[in-house]
Amino acid sequence: MRIAIITISDRAARGDYEDISGPAIEACLRGFVTSDFELVRRVVADGRALVADALMEYCDRDPVDLILTTGGTGPAPRDETPEAMQSVMEKELAGFGELMRRVSLEQTPTAILSRQTAGIRGQTLIINLPGRPAAIDICLRAVFPAVPYCLDLIGAGRIETDPAVLASFRPA
Numbered sequence: 052m053r054i055a056i057i058t059i060s061d062r063a064a065r066g067d068y069e070d071i072s073g074p075a076i077e078a079c080l081r082g083f084v085t086s087d088f089e090l091v092r093r094v095v096a097d098g099r100a101l102v103a104d105a106l107m108e109y110c111d112r113d114p115v116d117l118i119l120t121t122g123g124t125g126p127a128p129r130d131e132t133p134e135a136m137q138s139v140m141e142k143e144l145a146g147f148g149e150l151m152r153r154v155s156l157e158q159t160p161t162a163i164l165s166r167q168t169a170g171i172r173g174q175t176l177i178i179n180l181p182g183r184p185a186a187i188d189i190c191l192r193a194v195f196p197a198v199p200y201c202l203d204l205i206g207a208g209r210i211e212t213d214p215a216v217l218a219s220f221r222p223a
């Protein structure tokens with residue numbers, strides 16, 4: 052099982068601030084994933100071409116089972132993660148974005164500004180998270196119960212979670 056974490060942020064890529072959201076994704080995963088996984092991590096600047104290239108790297112050239120992105124999902128001019136997703140995804144899984152926005156609304160009214168989604172390319176599942184560190188846990192935990200079965204369905208690697216922390220669901 053290989054998992055890629057891609058932080059998408061102009062300022063984190065320039066070094067204006069330290070990337071907190073990428074490490075927060077890793078910490079969250081380590082809190083409930085019990086099976087072995089290898090992590091690869093990358094920080095890229097915003098923009099459709101750069102983000103699409105990073106996504107294709109981890110779907111096609113150096114494939115992973117799961118890509119988690121953070122950042123670039125909002126309405127600002129440089130926020131183009133959704134546009135990159137549209138050019139890379141073969142199938143969109145709109146329910147992921149719907150659920151993440153629903154739970155995020157309990158935290159902040161600006162949750163509806165995120166255009167985050169998820170999708171499949173080949174045997175890789177891609178899930179977008181917002182850039183703010185505070186969004187990582189709530190969004191990842193909301194959708195993760197469905198992730199192991201989704202990976203089964205697309206022929207990706209098997210992932211197990213600790214049922215006492217985060218129970219994943221595989222229909223019988």
Ligand SMILES: Nc1ncnc2c1ncn2[C@@H]1O[C@H](COP(=O)(O)OP(=O)(O)OP(=O)(O)O)[C@@H](O)[C@H]1O
Nearest residue numbers: 058060061062063069070071072097122123182183
């Ligand atoms: N990877 C990150 N690590 C730490 N803080 C972040 C990260 N991404 C976003 N933030 C914080 O969330 C705030 C709002 O997110 P926003 O989308 O504006 O950031 P951003 O995408 O990093 O912006 P930019 O691309 O201009 O650098 C930022 O001002 C920053 O404080």
Ligand SMILES: Nc1nc2c(c(=O)[nH]1)N[C@H]1C(S)=C(S)[C@@H](COP(=O)(O)O)O[C@H]1N2
Nearest residue numbers: 122123124125155161162164165181182186
């Ligand atoms: N859970 C959660 N979701 C959130 C937020 C947040 O603080 N917590 N911030 C929102 C804001 S202010 C924006 S602009 C969008 C997009 O953020 P991004 O461009 O960093 O991806 O995510 C939204 N979703």
